[in-house]
Amino acid sequence: MANKTIHRIKSHLVLALVFALGLIFLYPSPAHAMHIAEGILPVSWAVVWFVIAFGFIAVGIRLIGRRTREVRGLMPLLGLTGAAIFLISLISVPVPIPGTCAHPCGTPLAAILVGPFISAVLGAIALLLHALFLGHGGISTWGANIVSMAVLGSFVAFGTFLLLRRFNAPIAVTAFAAGLFGNLATYITTSFQLASALHGPGLFWSMFGATIVAYAPVQGPVAVVEGLITAAVILVVHRRRPEILSHIMSRGSNRRLRTK
Numbered sequence: 001m002a003n004k005t006i007h008r009i010k011s012h013l014v015l016a017l018v019f020a021l022g023l024i025f026l027y028p029s030p031a032h033a034m035h036i037a038e039g040i041l042p043v044s045w046a047v048v049w050f051v052i053a054f055g056f057i058a059v060g061i062r063l064i065g066r067r068t069r070e071v072r073g074l075m076p077l078l079g080l081t082g083a084a085i086f087l088i089s090l091i092s093v094p095v096p097i098p099g100t101c102a103h104p105c106g107t108p109l110a111a112i113l114v115g116p117f118i119s120a121v122l123g124a125i126a127l128l129l130h131a132l133f134l135g136h137g138g139i140s141t142w143g144a145n146i147v148s149m150a151v152l153g154s155f156v157a158f159g160t161f162l163l164l165r166r167f168n169a170p171i172a173v174t175a176f177a178a179g180l181f182g183n184l185a186t187y188i189t190t191s192f193q194l195a196s197a198l199h200g201p202g203l204f205w206s207m208f209g210a211t212i213v214a215y216a217p218v219q220g221p222v223a224v225v226e227g228l229i230t231a232a233v234i235l236v237v238h239r240r241r242p243e244i245l246s247h248i249m250s251r252g253s254n255r256r257l258r259t260k
Helices: 002-026 043-070 074-088 107-114 116-134 142-166 171-198 204-240 242-252
Strands: none
Touching: 043 074, 043 116, 043 142, 043 171, 074 107, 074 116, 107 116, 107 142, 107 171, 107 204, 107 242, 116 142, 142 171, 142 242, 171 204, 204 242
16 A cells, blocks of 8 residues: 555656646746846845855755655655645736746745745755746846745744644644745745845835835735645645644644644
């Protein structure tokens, strides 16, 4: 039975990767650029975000190495989770801000499934593929995009999930809130990054507020959609493969924890 399950997971992984490659090479029309685009940030700010990003990535890579040695069959889950981030974050909605757009992230879901540090690594890989093959984001802004989507999106979602589970919230509510707030955290961080680097002689808070307002009409509904996607997937995993969530359920539980 275990061999059949592993074989099925590997088959799903292959299909997901084939689908992802198909999107890369057969993408039907130009899309609105996602993430912070190449050349938007000054070099000094780009370097700052790279330094912050790679601190988290270094920890995540070490965790992946340790957990893959400890947990047999973890690699297929990491592959599927990475493919999910790549595909979910391809859905783009334009906003009136040059060099970026709104989209779901996928990293809140990934953080619940594999933990926030590993999710940050998988998100960084997805962002690199977006930049290299689809023209979304850029190499110079990769660090900034990692911090906003892969790091903040993961850690805010993971923390939200743990916090609400400690208050005995149903798993569907916790997963929805994790997806919602993880997505919103990504765009608040992106707004902060853009305002910090580009406010010029004007006030930082004026540009930050204007950026938030520009995102809000689109990003609000997108965040709700991300919450629904996250809740739907986590409910299925919890009912069919609850052992996948053991790392977070044990940390967020108490003696009176409700699972339904």
